[in-house]
Amino acid sequence: MMDYTLGKGKYENWIVSETKFSPDTLGKCESIMYLGNGYMGLRSATEEPYLKEVRNLFVNGTFNKFGEGEVTELPNLADVTRIDIRIDGERFSLELGKTENYVRQLNLKNAELVRQFDWTSPKGKILRFRFRRFVSLENLHLIGMKMEIESVNKPVSISFDSGIDGRMTNSGSQHFLEGEKRIFDKQFLQLLQHTTESNVDVVINSAHQVTVNGKEIKNQRMHIDRRKIWLTFEAELNPGDKLEMEKITNVYTSIDRPFSEEGISFQQLRDVALQDLRDSLQIGYDGLFKKHVQTWEERVWNHYNLxxxxxxxxxxxxxxxxxxxxxxxxxxxxxxxxxxxxxxxxxxxxxxxxxDTEIFILPFFTYTNPKVARSLLTYRYLGLEGARKKAKENNYEGAMYPWEAAWPSDGEVTPVWGAVDIVTGKQTKIWSGFIEQHITADIAFAVYQYYQITGDQDFMNRYGYEMIFDTAKFWASRLEWDETHGRYHINDVIGPDEYKEHVNNNAFTNYMAHFNLQLAIKYYEKLQRENQSLLKQLNEKLHLEKAYPLWLERSEKLYLPQPNADLVIPQDDTYLQLKEIDLTKYKQSKKVGTLFLDYNLEQVNQMQVTKQADVLVMFYLLNQVEPFFNEEVKRANFHYYEPRTLxxxxxxxxxxxxxxxxxxxxxxxxxxxxxxxxxxxxxxxxxxxxxxxxxxxxxxxxxxxxxxxxxxxxxxxxxxxxxxxxxxxxxxxxxxxxxxxxxxxxxxxxxxxxxxxxxxxxxxxxxxxxxxxxxxxxxx
The missing domain is CATH 2.60.420.10 (Maltose phosphorylase, domain 3)
Known part of the structure; x- marks a missing residue:
């Protein structure tokens, strides 16, 4: 059960809380309370294990392909959060005994996860638990954990196992080879991982400090097994005694800078990581957390001021x-x-x-943190390598951005097969990687928006112009001439409405392609006037003197669907002629995708039903370029498409x-x-x-x-x-x-x-x- 009213005083409207534990609904809080810093993300699974849990630790950019027939994905690194706790020799679980005063909270202001409760064992022993956790924004490699267990009414024996578990998978796919494991000074655990295909090395280190009533426990037992390394701690608690454990973990990879540069050995990476852990353990959880909180305050909450x-x-x-x-x-x-x-x-x-990034996420950074926005757009510039590869594979020119992107040079990584077809029982083919092509113009729009808002001429000179010109080259080669109407069409695509596959002249795609071509013309002529030296360099690389006349001619003749007599712009050539059905129960459903309990995608393709904003997002974006139809047309389209959008x-x-x-x-x-x-x-x-x-x-x-x-x-x-x-x-x-x-x-x-x-x-x-x-x- 979720509760958002528990924050009081300075934490009012800062606290996301779960107030009742359920082993059947673990995923929600694991996700929405996850901890991250852009370098890594740690899913907020509970310390003690449950059957339906999902433990994830990801480091950005470490993509790996499990095998032939699969696509690259972020691999699930070794788990460092699981703690196997035994009370009087019996496994601790909230599915056993009695739990009271349970609350799990994500403090948005401090970026800390806290879980606490009182638990009565099946033998009547009352224990008070408190768990804390953060992923540092001050030191991107650092994870801090703290556990407190207090005996309330009777003597109790406690033991627990904590370490690094490399037996994790991505839904069954193991992305890492068995790596070296080592315990330094009977305290510092180190497990190495190496991806099976992309050859990324990962170093994970952990160390513990365990005390009872402030006195350190040093009688831990050491264990190493296949893909796993851990310590066992034991303690006897009398009523009023408190056991505290601090666990500090860090994660480093061979793609981290500067370790990805030539001349830096893997041993140097290991040495730096281990020394960082030693230094961090000396500071301790509270000192590390204080730095983390200060960083959030300065870089985030004071900066955005919302x-x-x-x-x-x-x-x-x-x-x-x-x-x-x-x-x-x-x-x-x-x-x-x-x-x-x-x-x-x-x-x-x-x-x-x-x-998603360019249209829905990037505007936040473009308006409020341009440095981050520039980094995200530079990622797309680096992705020109994969985009050019995809265009060439599809017999087009220029840069055709992949629908799904991973490492910039990978190109298209969209899976080919998806969920079940309820009619045929077969897997549904995912066409997005083949024909959902508007993303190329979406990225061009994001470059335009960033430049207009920031005025970052250096970005344009280094990256932006090249991106605009090469994406325009793609569209010029993608257009198809329709002799009957004397105009260019864009046929056989998927627009933002993915419930309509293999359509012709999706309005969003056509208008955005036209925008992309017009923007290339504008910037080409701008460089002709203001920076002929740069234009010459880009011309030598992209052959712009041949592309420019094509942009002029084809953008002029590209078909742009116009409002009909009811002022509605047709989403594609056939949408307005499709049959209508009563969508009431689907629009009222709390779950998404319930339409596919009754129909398969082929049937949905023949109905006036839309998955998501399509024509409307076109209005929203292109109004930022120039006046795009009048208020009356916007209103007519909103009221036509909103009832048909699930x-x-x-x-x-x-x-x-x-x-x-x-x-x-x-x-x-x-x-x-x-x-x-x-x-x-x-x-x-x-x-x-x-x-x-x-x-x-x-x-x-x-x-x-x-x-x-x-x-x-x-x-x-x-x-x-x-x-x-x-x-x-x-x-x-x-x-x-x-x-x-x-x-x-x-x-x-x-x-x-x-x-x-x-x-x-x-x-x-x-x-x-x-x-x-x-x-x-x-x-x-």
Whole structure:
């Protein structure tokens, strides 16, 4: 059972709590309470084991392919969190005895997991347990754990095993070879792992300090077995005695910088890792945690400065939850790495990056932490190698970005086969890796948005222009000439609505491809005027003098679906002619995908039903480039497609929330915002079993800031059209515009904008152009 009201005082609306233990619903809290720092993610499984648990420890970028016929995935590293506890020689479990005062909490402010309860053994012995855990933001390699056990009423014998368990798999696939194991000084455990295909070395070290009433226990027994190394501790407790264990672990890999550079040996990596552990153990849990908390305060909460006044504290908690997870998932330390669809919280989607990053997650960083945004876009630049490989394999030119991406040079890594077809009983073929191609234009849009907001000319010169030009080359080669109508089409694709496969002229895909081509033309002509030297370099690499005329001719003749008599833009060539069915029970279902309990994908392909925002996300994105149809057209499309959209993708609700607010339906927008927040935080206890919904979490921030606060990029300036919901009295946050921090405060009656150093910023507020001279306050 979840409870979000237990935070008091300075922790009000900072605490995510579970108040009742259930061995059948472990996945939700394992996921939504996971701990991470962008370098690694640790799923929050309990210390004592349970049948349905999933223990995951991932280090970003360590992708490995198990075998032929499978795709690369983030491997599940050795487990360091399991502790096998015995009370009077019998296995401890919350499935036995009696549990009272149970609570497990993630403190978003401190980024610490705490679990505590009183437990009465089957023999009537009462013990008080408290477990604490964090993954350090100050030292990216570090995991801290602390266990306290107090005897309440009777003498008790306690023993426990704790160490490093390399027998973990990814749903049965073992990604590591048996590695060397060693115990130094009877205290420092070291286990080495080596991936079977990608040749990544992993060093995991752990050390313990165990005391009873402050006096250290040193009679531990040492064990080494296959893929496992551990220590056994024993103690006798009388009533009032307290056993405390601190366990400090660190993780290093051979792809870490600087260890991935030539000339640095694996032995040097081991030495550095072990010395780091020795130093960390001297500091201890509390000292390491203090540094970690300070880092979160300085780098995260003080930096983003987001606050709202709402009638319901859940709204503020959900936005803090979003910022917590956006921080935990972002590999700010290394531009060779992206963000997985489940972040680092579970095995879902194998750690692969999708369009989720550019459209739903990246805007948060582009507006609020441009350094991280640049790193994530540089990952896509490095991915040009794989994108060019995919284009060539499909007989296209330029760069065709993979639908699912892992290590930048890997190219396409989307699995070919998926869930069962309820009609045929066969596995369903996953076509996204073959024909869901809009991601190429989505990445181009993200480059455009980043450049417009940050003004980062160095990024464009080094990476951005090349990305735009090569993706435009792909689209120019991808278009198909339709002689009958005298125009170019894009046939046989999947748009954002993945319930429609093999469609022609998906509106989102066509419009985004057109945007990509037009952007390439704009930047080519810009370089002609302003930087002919750079244009010459890019021309030599990409043969732009041949590409430019094609961009001009083909973008001019690319078919862009127009509104019909009812002002509705057809999602594709056939959507508006498909049969309609009553979707009520599917829209009301608490679970996603219930449509496929009654139909297979081939049948769904023939219905007017949409998985997620498709035409509507096109409105949201392209309005940031230039005025894109009028309010009447936007309203007509919202009211046509929203009833037909099941929101079976977690990406969908936030876009609908923003668009609902745009057309003045603020309370509907608020309802959609809440539903988006409740994808992970809601009461349904199996919604997050496979990991958090990273894109939805980015969408929560966009729904609030770009929706209710009305912040939007419009061409080359910021625009505001705030509409706070009835529940909210005030909203305040900081963004960065062209390198300068800008404080924004919205109330029901006013908008205040303040720059850090009094710099002038051109703005558009509710359609009126104006200049902010250091500070501007407008009555709404």
């Amino acid at each position: 606050h709202i006044q709402s009638k319901d504290g859940f709204d503020l908690l959900s936005l803090r939850f979003a910022i917590y997870h956006l921080t935990a998932m972002a590999p700010a330390h290394d531009e060779r790495m992206g963000i997985g669809a489940k972040a680092l919280s579970g095995e879902g989607y194998k750690g692969h990056s999708f369009w 929101h079976d993708s977690s990406l969908s609700l936030s876009t609908h929330a923003v668009l609902a607010n745009d057309i003045g339906e603020t309370e509907l927008a608020y309802s959609l915002f809440r539903r988006a927040a409740e994808i992970d935080l809601g009461p349904f206890m199996h919604s997050s079993d496979h990991g958090i919904h990273a894109a939805s979490i980015g969408g929560i921030w966009q729904a609030a800031v770009c929706g209710f606060a009305g912040l939007r990029l419009t061409g080359d300036q910021l625009s505001f059209h705030p509409r706070l919901p009835d529940h909210w009295e005030e909203m305040e946050f900081t963004i960065y515009w062209r390198g300068e921090p800008v404080l924004i405060k919205v109330t029901k009656s006013s908008l205040m904008i303040r720059t850090h150093n009094g710099k002038d910023i051109p703005l558009n507020v509710r359609g009126e152009n104006m200049i902010c001279h250091g500070e501007l306050e407008i009555q709404l």
